[in-house]
Protein backbone atom coordinates (compact mmCIF):
# COMPACT_ATOMS: atom_id res chain seq x y z
CA UNK A 1 0.00 0.00 0.00
CA UNK A 2 1.07 3.57 -0.62
CA UNK A 3 -0.32 5.13 2.53
CA UNK A 4 0.20 4.44 6.25
CA UNK A 5 -0.34 6.35 9.45
CA UNK A 6 2.44 7.79 11.53
CA UNK A 7 1.72 9.58 14.78
CA UNK A 8 -1.94 9.66 13.82
CA UNK A 9 -1.40 11.26 10.41
CA UNK A 10 -1.50 9.72 6.96
CA UNK A 11 1.81 9.61 5.14
CA UNK A 12 2.55 8.75 1.53
CA UNK A 13 5.29 6.16 1.20
CA UNK A 14 7.34 8.24 -1.22
CA UNK A 15 7.40 11.12 1.26
CA UNK A 16 8.17 8.90 4.24
CA UNK A 17 11.59 8.65 5.81
CA UNK A 18 12.77 6.61 8.73
CA UNK A 19 12.21 2.91 9.02
CA UNK A 20 9.76 2.63 11.87
CA UNK A 21 6.63 4.05 13.34
CA UNK A 22 4.18 3.31 10.50
CA UNK A 23 0.87 1.60 10.99
CA UNK A 24 -1.78 0.10 8.73
CA UNK A 25 -4.83 2.41 8.63
CA UNK A 26 -7.04 -0.69 8.53
CA UNK A 27 -5.86 -3.08 11.22
CA UNK A 28 -3.48 -0.83 13.13
CA UNK A 29 -0.60 -3.31 12.91
CA UNK A 30 2.88 -1.90 12.35
CA UNK A 31 3.91 -1.90 8.69
CA UNK A 32 7.33 -1.69 7.08
CA UNK A 33 8.45 1.03 4.69
CA UNK A 34 9.95 -0.41 1.51
CA UNK A 35 11.93 1.97 -0.61
CA UNK A 36 14.62 1.41 -3.19
CA UNK A 37 16.00 2.53 -6.50
CA UNK A 38 14.10 -0.05 -8.47
CA UNK A 39 10.86 -0.25 -6.61
CA UNK A 40 7.98 1.99 -5.88
CA UNK A 41 7.99 3.19 -2.30
CA UNK A 42 5.29 1.37 -0.37
CA UNK A 43 4.35 -0.08 2.97
CA UNK A 44 3.98 -3.78 3.64
CA UNK A 45 2.49 -5.80 6.46
CA UNK A 46 4.79 -8.15 8.27
CA UNK A 47 4.81 -11.72 7.02
CA UNK A 48 1.92 -13.75 8.40
CA UNK A 49 -0.29 -10.72 9.00
CA UNK A 50 -3.96 -11.54 9.21
CA UNK A 51 -5.03 -8.12 7.97
CA UNK A 52 -7.60 -8.49 5.20
CA UNK A 53 -6.07 -5.52 3.44
CA UNK A 54 -2.61 -7.04 3.27
CA UNK A 55 -2.97 -8.75 -0.07
CA UNK A 56 0.27 -9.09 -1.94
CA UNK A 57 0.58 -6.14 -4.23
CA UNK A 58 2.47 -6.41 -7.47
CA UNK A 59 4.79 -3.69 -8.70
CA UNK A 60 2.27 -3.00 -11.45
CA UNK A 61 -0.49 -2.46 -8.94
CA UNK A 62 1.56 -0.02 -6.90
CA UNK A 63 2.70 1.85 -10.00
CA UNK A 64 -0.78 2.04 -11.50
CA UNK A 65 -2.29 3.25 -8.28
CA UNK A 66 0.26 6.04 -8.05
CA UNK A 67 -0.22 6.96 -11.70
CA UNK A 68 -3.97 7.06 -11.29
CA UNK A 69 -3.66 9.25 -8.22
CA UNK A 70 -1.59 11.78 -10.19
CA UNK A 71 -3.77 11.46 -13.28
CA UNK A 72 -6.94 12.38 -11.37
CA UNK A 73 -5.12 15.19 -9.58
CA UNK A 74 -3.99 16.62 -12.90
CA UNK A 75 -7.62 16.73 -13.98
CA UNK A 76 -8.40 18.80 -10.93
CA UNK A 77 -10.39 16.00 -9.31
CA UNK A 78 -10.49 15.56 -5.57
CA UNK A 79 -8.89 12.15 -5.15
CA UNK A 80 -7.70 10.24 -2.10
CA UNK A 81 -5.47 7.19 -1.92
CA UNK A 82 -6.39 4.00 -0.08
CA UNK A 83 -9.15 5.40 2.10
CA UNK A 84 -10.04 2.84 4.73
CA UNK A 85 -13.80 2.31 5.15
CA UNK A 86 -14.18 0.84 8.65
CA UNK A 87 -17.90 0.19 8.22
CA UNK A 88 -17.27 -2.46 5.59
CA UNK A 89 -13.58 -3.13 6.28
CA UNK A 90 -12.62 -2.24 2.73
CA UNK A 91 -10.05 0.04 1.26
CA UNK A 92 -10.51 1.05 -2.37
CA UNK A 93 -7.32 1.92 -4.21
CA UNK A 94 -8.59 5.42 -4.82
CA UNK A 95 -11.60 7.45 -3.85
CA UNK A 96 -12.95 10.25 -6.00
CA UNK A 97 -14.97 12.82 -4.12
CA UNK A 98 -17.22 15.19 -6.00
CA UNK A 99 -19.44 17.01 -3.56
CA UNK A 100 -21.66 14.33 -2.08
CA UNK A 101 -20.84 11.83 -4.79
CA UNK A 102 -18.12 9.34 -4.00
CA UNK A 103 -16.64 6.89 -6.48
CA UNK A 104 -14.35 4.04 -5.45
CA UNK A 105 -11.70 3.25 -8.06
CA UNK A 106 -10.13 -0.18 -8.02
CA UNK A 107 -7.12 -1.10 -10.11
CA UNK A 108 -7.26 -4.88 -10.43
CA UNK A 109 -4.10 -6.71 -11.44
CA UNK A 110 -4.62 -10.08 -9.75
CA UNK A 111 -7.24 -12.78 -10.16
CA UNK A 112 -10.52 -12.02 -8.43
CA UNK A 113 -13.57 -14.25 -8.30
CA UNK A 114 -17.00 -12.99 -9.26
CA UNK A 115 -18.14 -13.73 -5.71
CA UNK A 116 -15.51 -11.50 -4.15
CA UNK A 117 -16.11 -8.76 -6.68
CA UNK A 118 -19.81 -8.79 -5.80
CA UNK A 119 -18.98 -8.64 -2.09
CA UNK A 120 -16.72 -5.65 -2.59
CA UNK A 121 -19.29 -3.83 -4.69
CA UNK A 122 -21.99 -4.57 -2.12
CA UNK A 123 -19.71 -2.91 0.44
CA UNK A 124 -19.34 0.20 -1.70
CA UNK A 125 -23.07 0.40 -2.26
CA UNK A 126 -23.62 0.14 1.47
CA UNK A 127 -21.34 3.17 1.85
CA UNK A 128 -23.41 5.01 -0.76
CA UNK A 129 -20.58 4.90 -3.27
CA UNK A 130 -20.34 4.20 -6.95
CA UNK A 131 -17.41 2.16 -8.18
CA UNK A 132 -15.25 1.54 -11.22
CA UNK A 133 -12.91 -1.35 -11.83
CA UNK A 134 -9.88 -0.69 -13.97
CA UNK A 135 -8.03 -3.76 -15.17
CA UNK A 136 -4.29 -4.24 -15.32
CA UNK A 137 -1.93 -6.13 -17.61
CA UNK A 138 -2.95 -9.71 -16.70
CA UNK A 139 -6.40 -8.93 -18.13
CA UNK A 140 -5.12 -7.28 -21.27
CA UNK A 141 -4.21 -10.45 -23.11
CA UNK A 142 -5.85 -11.06 -26.42
CA UNK A 143 -8.02 -13.84 -25.17
CA UNK A 144 -10.09 -12.69 -22.24
CA UNK A 145 -12.73 -15.29 -21.45
CA UNK A 146 -16.38 -14.34 -21.77
CA UNK A 147 -16.98 -14.94 -18.06
CA UNK A 148 -14.24 -12.46 -17.16
CA UNK A 149 -15.50 -9.91 -19.66
CA UNK A 150 -18.96 -10.18 -18.12
CA UNK A 151 -17.63 -10.02 -14.59
CA UNK A 152 -15.90 -6.69 -15.13
CA UNK A 153 -18.31 -5.16 -17.67
CA UNK A 154 -19.22 -1.64 -16.63
CA UNK A 155 -21.52 0.92 -18.00
CA UNK A 156 -19.33 3.51 -19.69
CA UNK A 157 -21.27 6.47 -21.08
CA UNK A 158 -24.44 4.38 -21.25
CA UNK A 159 -22.95 1.37 -23.03
CA UNK A 160 -21.14 -1.76 -21.88
CA UNK A 161 -17.38 -1.57 -21.84
CA UNK A 162 -14.26 -2.69 -20.04
CA UNK A 163 -11.85 -0.23 -18.48
CA UNK A 164 -8.12 -0.79 -18.53
CA UNK A 165 -5.29 1.18 -17.04
CA UNK A 166 -2.09 0.82 -19.03
CA UNK A 167 0.84 1.46 -16.70
CA UNK A 168 3.36 1.52 -19.56
CA UNK A 169 1.92 4.76 -20.86
CA UNK A 170 -0.17 5.88 -17.88
CA UNK A 171 -3.39 5.92 -19.84
CA UNK A 172 -7.00 4.86 -19.44
CA UNK A 173 -8.26 2.57 -22.19
CA UNK A 174 -11.96 1.91 -22.79
CA UNK A 175 -12.54 -1.35 -24.61
CA UNK A 176 -15.83 -1.74 -26.41
CA UNK A 177 -14.97 -4.03 -29.31
CA UNK A 178 -15.78 -7.24 -27.45
CA UNK A 179 -19.15 -7.88 -29.06
CA UNK A 180 -19.04 -11.01 -31.19
CA UNK A 181 -21.07 -13.38 -33.30
CA UNK A 182 -20.84 -17.05 -32.33
CA UNK A 183 -17.42 -18.50 -33.15
CA UNK A 184 -16.27 -15.34 -34.93
CA UNK A 185 -13.54 -13.13 -33.55
CA UNK A 186 -13.25 -10.62 -36.37
CA UNK A 187 -16.40 -8.59 -36.95
CA UNK A 188 -17.65 -7.36 -40.31
CA UNK A 189 -18.17 -10.61 -42.20
CA UNK A 190 -21.71 -9.86 -43.35
CA UNK A 191 -24.75 -12.05 -42.59
CA UNK A 192 -24.37 -14.72 -45.24
CA UNK A 193 -20.65 -15.25 -44.71
CA UNK A 194 -21.29 -15.32 -40.96
CA UNK A 195 -23.88 -18.09 -41.34
CA UNK A 196 -21.62 -20.15 -43.58
CA UNK A 197 -18.70 -19.75 -41.22
CA UNK A 198 -20.84 -20.75 -38.24
CA UNK A 199 -22.05 -23.80 -40.15
CA UNK A 200 -18.48 -24.89 -40.83
CA UNK A 201 -17.60 -24.44 -37.18
CA UNK A 202 -20.66 -26.38 -36.03
CA UNK A 203 -19.70 -29.21 -38.33
CA UNK A 204 -16.12 -29.20 -37.10
CA UNK A 205 -17.22 -29.14 -33.46
CA UNK A 206 -19.82 -31.86 -33.91
CA UNK A 207 -17.88 -34.25 -36.13
CA UNK A 208 -14.26 -33.09 -35.88
CA UNK A 209 -11.66 -34.32 -33.47
CA UNK A 210 -11.68 -31.18 -31.32
CA UNK A 211 -13.84 -31.98 -28.34
CA UNK A 212 -16.27 -29.24 -27.45
CA UNK A 213 -18.19 -29.97 -24.29
CA UNK A 214 -21.03 -27.45 -24.86
CA UNK A 215 -21.56 -28.77 -28.39
CA UNK A 216 -21.51 -32.42 -27.32
CA UNK A 217 -23.98 -31.66 -24.53
CA UNK A 218 -26.25 -29.91 -26.96
CA UNK A 219 -26.02 -32.76 -29.47
CA UNK A 220 -27.17 -35.03 -26.65
CA UNK A 221 -30.10 -32.77 -25.85
CA UNK A 222 -31.07 -32.39 -29.50
CA UNK A 223 -30.74 -36.07 -30.32
CA UNK A 224 -33.64 -35.91 -32.72
CA UNK A 225 -32.03 -33.21 -34.79
CA UNK A 226 -28.75 -33.77 -36.51
CA UNK A 227 -26.58 -32.22 -37.80
CA UNK A 228 -26.36 -28.94 -35.92
CA UNK A 229 -25.26 -27.09 -39.05
CA UNK A 230 -28.73 -27.73 -40.50
CA UNK A 231 -30.35 -25.67 -37.76
CA UNK A 232 -32.96 -23.07 -38.74
CA UNK A 233 -31.47 -19.80 -39.97
CA UNK A 234 -32.99 -17.95 -37.04
CA UNK A 235 -30.50 -19.72 -34.77
CA UNK A 236 -27.59 -17.84 -36.34
CA UNK A 237 -26.63 -14.70 -34.48
CA UNK A 238 -25.43 -12.53 -37.34
CA UNK A 239 -25.30 -9.35 -35.27
CA UNK A 240 -22.39 -9.16 -32.81
CA UNK A 241 -23.41 -9.08 -29.16
CA UNK A 242 -21.65 -8.43 -25.87
CA UNK A 243 -20.95 -11.69 -23.97
CA UNK A 244 -24.00 -12.83 -22.03
CA UNK A 245 -23.73 -16.64 -22.12
CA UNK A 246 -21.12 -19.22 -21.21
CA UNK A 247 -21.57 -20.84 -24.63
CA UNK A 248 -21.88 -19.47 -28.16
CA UNK A 249 -25.18 -17.66 -28.65
CA UNK A 250 -26.07 -19.98 -31.54
CA UNK A 251 -26.18 -22.99 -29.19
CA UNK A 252 -28.39 -21.12 -26.76
CA UNK A 253 -30.72 -20.15 -29.61
CA UNK A 254 -30.99 -23.83 -30.60
CA UNK A 255 -32.08 -24.64 -27.06
CA UNK A 256 -34.75 -21.96 -27.20
CA UNK A 257 -35.98 -23.19 -30.58
CA UNK A 258 -36.08 -26.73 -29.24
CA UNK A 259 -38.30 -25.57 -26.38
CA UNK A 260 -40.38 -23.44 -28.72
CA UNK A 261 -41.39 -26.26 -31.03
CA UNK A 262 -42.82 -28.13 -28.05
CA UNK A 263 -45.36 -25.37 -27.50
CA UNK A 264 -48.74 -25.52 -29.25
CA UNK A 265 -49.12 -23.31 -32.30
CA UNK A 266 -50.91 -20.02 -31.69
CA UNK A 267 -50.05 -19.99 -28.03
CA UNK A 268 -49.65 -16.51 -26.66
CA UNK A 269 -47.21 -14.97 -24.21
CA UNK A 270 -47.54 -11.52 -22.68
CA UNK A 271 -44.20 -9.75 -23.28
CA UNK A 272 -42.89 -10.17 -19.72
CA UNK A 273 -43.93 -13.83 -19.56
CA UNK A 274 -42.20 -14.46 -22.88
CA UNK A 275 -39.00 -12.87 -21.63
CA UNK A 276 -39.07 -14.92 -18.45
CA UNK A 277 -39.76 -18.08 -20.37
CA UNK A 278 -36.85 -17.53 -22.77
CA UNK A 279 -34.55 -16.64 -19.88
CA UNK A 280 -35.57 -19.87 -18.14
CA UNK A 281 -34.73 -22.09 -21.12
CA UNK A 282 -31.01 -21.77 -20.60
CA UNK A 283 -30.97 -20.43 -17.08
CA UNK A 284 -27.73 -22.18 -16.17
CA UNK A 285 -25.88 -20.72 -19.13
CA UNK A 286 -26.22 -17.03 -18.29
CA UNK A 287 -23.04 -15.30 -17.28
CA UNK A 288 -22.83 -13.47 -13.97
CA UNK A 289 -22.03 -9.78 -13.93
CA UNK A 290 -20.13 -8.10 -11.13
CA UNK A 291 -20.58 -4.41 -11.80
CA UNK A 292 -23.89 -3.97 -13.62
CA UNK A 293 -27.38 -5.42 -13.50
CA UNK A 294 -27.19 -8.88 -15.10
CA UNK A 295 -30.83 -8.92 -16.18
CA UNK A 296 -30.28 -5.86 -18.39
CA UNK A 297 -27.46 -7.68 -20.18
CA UNK A 298 -29.40 -10.95 -20.50
CA UNK A 299 -32.28 -8.93 -21.86
CA UNK A 300 -30.14 -7.91 -24.82
CA UNK A 301 -29.72 -11.50 -25.98
CA UNK A 302 -33.43 -12.16 -25.52
CA UNK A 303 -34.41 -8.98 -27.37
CA UNK A 304 -32.14 -9.84 -30.31
CA UNK A 305 -33.56 -13.36 -30.60
CA UNK A 306 -37.14 -12.10 -30.28
CA UNK A 307 -36.53 -9.58 -33.06
CA UNK A 308 -35.22 -12.34 -35.33
CA UNK A 309 -38.15 -14.65 -34.51
CA UNK A 310 -40.49 -11.79 -35.41
CA UNK A 311 -38.67 -10.97 -38.60
CA UNK A 312 -38.82 -14.61 -39.74
CA UNK A 313 -42.49 -14.56 -38.71
CA UNK A 314 -42.23 -17.48 -36.32
CA UNK A 315 -43.65 -15.09 -33.77
CA UNK A 316 -46.24 -12.46 -34.47
CA UNK A 317 -46.44 -9.33 -32.38
CA UNK A 318 -49.89 -9.00 -30.80
CA UNK A 319 -51.14 -6.32 -28.44
CA UNK A 320 -49.02 -6.73 -25.31
CA UNK A 321 -47.37 -9.96 -26.36
CA UNK A 322 -46.34 -12.53 -28.92
CA UNK A 323 -48.12 -15.34 -30.71
CA UNK A 324 -46.41 -18.51 -31.92
CA UNK A 325 -47.40 -18.39 -35.58
CA UNK A 326 -45.36 -21.21 -37.11
CA UNK A 327 -42.50 -23.48 -36.14
CA UNK A 328 -38.87 -22.98 -37.08
CA UNK A 329 -37.91 -26.02 -39.12
CA UNK A 330 -34.60 -27.80 -39.34
CA UNK A 331 -33.25 -28.23 -42.84
CA UNK A 332 -33.34 -31.77 -44.17
CA UNK A 333 -29.65 -31.51 -44.91
CA UNK A 334 -26.76 -29.11 -44.67
CA UNK A 335 -26.71 -29.07 -48.46
CA UNK A 336 -30.30 -27.85 -48.65
CA UNK A 337 -29.38 -24.97 -46.37
CA UNK A 338 -26.24 -24.17 -48.38
CA UNK A 339 -28.27 -24.14 -51.59
CA UNK A 340 -30.70 -21.68 -50.09
CA UNK A 341 -27.88 -19.43 -48.96
CA UNK A 342 -26.17 -19.62 -52.35
CA UNK A 343 -29.40 -18.83 -54.17
CA UNK A 344 -29.29 -15.39 -52.69
CA UNK A 345 -30.23 -15.59 -49.35
CA UNK A 346 -31.43 -15.78 -46.05
CA UNK A 347 -34.03 -13.11 -46.59
CA UNK A 348 -37.38 -13.55 -44.93
CA UNK A 349 -39.07 -14.63 -48.12
CA UNK A 350 -36.67 -17.50 -48.58
CA UNK A 351 -36.97 -18.55 -45.00
CA UNK A 352 -40.75 -18.83 -45.35
CA UNK A 353 -40.80 -22.32 -46.67
Ligand SMILES: [Zn+2]
Pocket residue numbers: 024025026027028029045051052053054
Ligand atom coordinates in the same frame (compact mmCIF):
# COMPACT_ATOMS: atom_id res chain seq x y z
ZN1 LIG B 1 -3.61 -3.99 7.99
